[in-house]
Structures are given as C-alpha cells and as structure tokens.
Amino acid sequence: MRRRTILQAASTGLAAALPALHRPDAPPRVTEAYVVRLRERTARLRRLDDVLGGGDTYRVYLGEVQHTKGLLRQQSFTDGARRQLTALLAEQAQQAGWAAFDSGRTRDAVALYEESRTAAQDAQDPDLYGNSLAFLAYESLADDRRTAVSFAGDSCATITERTPSTVRALLYERLAWACAVDGQATSAEKALVAARRALDEAQDGEQQPDWAAWVDRTELDIMTGRCWTELRRPLRAVPILTHALDQFADAHARDKALYLSWLADAYLTAGEIEQAAETTGRALQLASSIASVRPRQRLAPLLDRLRPYADTTEVRALLDHADS
Known part of the structure; x- marks a missing residue:
C-alpha cells in the first residue's frame, strides 16, 4: 500500500x-x-x-x-x-x-x-474523425459487439489516399480486433492484411501524426496475435506474440501485462498449462504497480480457468501469489 x-x-x-x-x-x-x-x-x-x-x-x-x-x-x-x-x-x-x-x-x-x-x-479532420469512431468501437466491444464492428467499419470508411500510413494501419487493426472479438475470422484476417499493407506502403519522409506514430510492425504483430487468440487459434497466436513480446520492454508495464495475458490465454487454449501459469505470473507482476484496471480485468478470468489445475506446481504457486 x-x-x-x-x-x-x-x-x-x-x-x-x-x-x-x-x-x-x-x-x-x-x-x-x-x-x-x-x-x-x-x-x-x-x-x-x-x-x-x-x-x-x-x-x-x-x-x-x-x-x-x-x-x-x-x-x-x-x-x-x-x-x-x-x-x-x-x-x-x-x-x-x-x-x-x-x-x-x-x-x-x-x-x-x-x-x-x-x-x-x-x-x-477526417483522420481524427476516423480515430474517434475507432475509439468508440473499442469501448463498445464489452457490451455490443455488432455496434463495435459497425463503428470500426465506419472508421475505415474515412480512409482515403491522403490518409497517413500509420493512421490507416491503426484503423484497420482496430477493425480486425472488433471482428475477432465478434468471431468474424475472415473479416479479421482481411483487416489485418490491410493494416500490414498500409505499413508496407509507407513512403520515406511521409508525415505521420504523433497520435498514430506508435503503430509499427511490432504493434501490428501483437494485435495479430491477440486476434488469433480471441479466435481460438493458438498455433497462430503463440509464435507471433512470443516474438513481438521479446522486443517489448518491461518499462511499458501496463501494455506488456495486457499482451502477456493474451499469450497466456493462447497457451491455455492450447493445453500448455505450465506455460500459461508462468506467463500469467509475469503479467501479474508487471501489473501490480500500474494504475490501470484493464490488466486485472484480463487476468481474473485466466486465473479462474487455471484453478482446475491447482495440483500443478506452477499453477499452485501462481494462485497462492494471486490470492495473497
């Protein structure tokens, strides 16, 4: 305290x-x-x-x-x-x-x-207008997935040939996320392809707004892994998340804790209980000193899914730590 x-x-x-x-x-x-x-x-x-x-x-x-x-x-x-x-x-x-x-x-x-x-x-400003819709899509996902997909689709409809590459990638990856959470695998994959194409087509010296400058290939790899996790495709999710997180500094504790939660989720879906417990433990440690509700919201259901495996050494140690 x-x-x-x-x-x-x-x-x-x-x-x-x-x-x-x-x-x-x-x-x-x-x-x-x-x-x-x-x-x-x-x-x-x-x-x-x-x-x-x-x-x-x-x-x-x-x-x-x-x-x-x-x-x-x-x-x-x-x-x-x-x-x-x-x-x-x-x-x-x-x-x-x-x-x-x-x-x-x-x-x-x-x-x-x-x-x-x-x-x-x-x-x-069409770029900021599109991003406002993408934010509304992200926030809507918990209560109304179809509305979220609609918002995300509308955000991508604002894209023109003048839209900066990072903005295009950001809007498409948020559409991919909304589609993945709604179980639309084909639409999610198409949006991820569009997002990657946007980054690949970036021109040298192209001006990018600061609010979208953080969108790069590592970020897109993480979103790709998150989407495949949500779609229960762990064989696709684990390699790309593992590679991306190896390049992600612990200093970004909130985001890394969140991204590790999707990796743990993918491991658990794949039946890799020990790996899931170890990864969840790393996420809990990173999230412990961050003023954000989202890591705990993500990790709580993971801990519940791991409880039936409490006789496993790694899971027992994780649950003892989480419950202390």
Missing part, C-alpha cells in the same frame, strides 16, 4: 515537474504558431501513457481538454488557428478518453470520444 501511495504521488506531480511541459501563455490572438506549440506539448504529455496507467494520467489529460475548450470560448484567432485548435481538442479528448477507459471511467470515456468526434467533424 505504501509503495502504491508513493507511486501515485510521484506520477501526480510528474507533469508539473518537467519544465518542458509547462503550458505556454496564450497570446492576445491565438495564432497557428501557438497551436503548434500546444500540439507539441500534447505530444510530450502523451508519452506519460507509455509508462503510467489511466488512473495517474486522466486528470492531466482532462486538464488539457478543459484548457483548450476555454481558449476556444474566450480567445480571438488568426485565420486558420481556430480550426487547428479545434482539431487539437479532438486529439486531446481522445487521449483523455483513453485514460478514462483505462482507469475504469467508462461513461467519461464515451463522453470524451463523442466530444472528440464532434470536434474532429467541426475541424474537418
């Missing part, structure tokens, strides 16, 4: 402790150059999500949304600056929505994704 309190205190003050993250004062008239500075700040703040959970970042990201909304209400603008700031609001609302989702604030997440969709539409 004391360690958790220390981690929370440290992360709460993290943004304020970094001089590069101090918000620049707004000029009398908001210019495009000023919006660029705010977008760079948003990119820096986004890096917090690499190492912290939504429970630690939500208020930071929500504060950015509220500040930008205040500027849009109160300030005057030079030509083009209002539209660009509105697009930035869409971007910030997506990040805050993601943190809300990660920390278990489902209603807040949906409201922020909807706000993002409206702002992206007002800014006439």
Whole structure:
C-alpha cells in the first residue's frame, strides 16, 4: 500500500515537474504558431501513457481538454488557428478518453470520444474523425459487439489516399480486433492484411501524426496475435506474440501485462498449462504497480480457468501469489 501511495504521488506531480511541459501563455490572438506549440506539448504529455496507467494520467489529460475548450470560448484567432485548435481538442479528448477507459471511467470515456468526434467533424479532420469512431468501437466491444464492428467499419470508411500510413494501419487493426472479438475470422484476417499493407506502403519522409506514430510492425504483430487468440487459434497466436513480446520492454508495464495475458490465454487454449501459469505470473507482476484496471480485468478470468489445475506446481504457486 505504501509503495502504491508513493507511486501515485510521484506520477501526480510528474507533469508539473518537467519544465518542458509547462503550458505556454496564450497570446492576445491565438495564432497557428501557438497551436503548434500546444500540439507539441500534447505530444510530450502523451508519452506519460507509455509508462503510467489511466488512473495517474486522466486528470492531466482532462486538464488539457478543459484548457483548450476555454481558449476556444474566450480567445480571438488568426485565420486558420481556430480550426487547428479545434482539431487539437479532438486529439486531446481522445487521449483523455483513453485514460478514462483505462482507469475504469467508462461513461467519461464515451463522453470524451463523442466530444472528440464532434470536434474532429467541426475541424474537418477526417483522420481524427476516423480515430474517434475507432475509439468508440473499442469501448463498445464489452457490451455490443455488432455496434463495435459497425463503428470500426465506419472508421475505415474515412480512409482515403491522403490518409497517413500509420493512421490507416491503426484503423484497420482496430477493425480486425472488433471482428475477432465478434468471431468474424475472415473479416479479421482481411483487416489485418490491410493494416500490414498500409505499413508496407509507407513512403520515406511521409508525415505521420504523433497520435498514430506508435503503430509499427511490432504493434501490428501483437494485435495479430491477440486476434488469433480471441479466435481460438493458438498455433497462430503463440509464435507471433512470443516474438513481438521479446522486443517489448518491461518499462511499458501496463501494455506488456495486457499482451502477456493474451499469450497466456493462447497457451491455455492450447493445453500448455505450465506455460500459461508462468506467463500469467509475469503479467501479474508487471501489473501490480500500474494504475490501470484493464490488466486485472484480463487476468481474473485466466486465473479462474487455471484453478482446475491447482495440483500443478506452477499453477499452485501462481494462485497462492494471486490470492495473497
């Protein structure tokens, strides 16, 4: 408990402790150059999500949304600056929505994704509009899989020849995930192929938005393995997940814990009980100090599926640790 309190205190003050993250004062008239500075700040703040959970970042990201909304209400603008700031609001609302989702604030997440969709539409930014739909698809999966697939399909319908390669890959892989969770194996595989093609067709020097720059071949391999796990195809899932996770640093504890949970799931489906227990244990260890509800949500049913094998040494040790 004391360690958790220390981690929370440290992360709460993290943004304020970094001089590069101090918000620049707004000029009398908001210019495009000023919006660029705010977008760079948003990119820096986004890096917090690499190492912290939504429970630690939500208020930071929500504060950015509220500040930008205040500027849009109160300030005057030079030509083009209002539209660009509105697009930035869409971007910030997506990040805050993601943190809300990660920390278990489902209603807040949906409201922020909807706000993002409206702002992206007002800014006439098809990439951010498509991503807002993809976020709504991701959030909808728990309650309404068909609606999630519909949202994800609509997000991919926003793709044009001008859509950056990482954005195309991101939208297609989220469509693949929605289809996989809904049991649509053929559609999931087609979407994964489209996502990989998007990355393969990336042009040297092509500008990628920071909010999609994290999508690379390792990320796509992980999503591919997750999809095959959901579709109960462990012989496909295990090799690609194992290879991708070998390249994934433990510093990204939340994400690695989540991805390990799908590897453990695939092992369990394949009847590899010892490997499933060992992998679940690694995921539990990584998730123990992260302010995110999602790893535990993923790992709880895995632990239940392993309980019938409690006479196995590895499973017994895992359950004793999890129940302590």
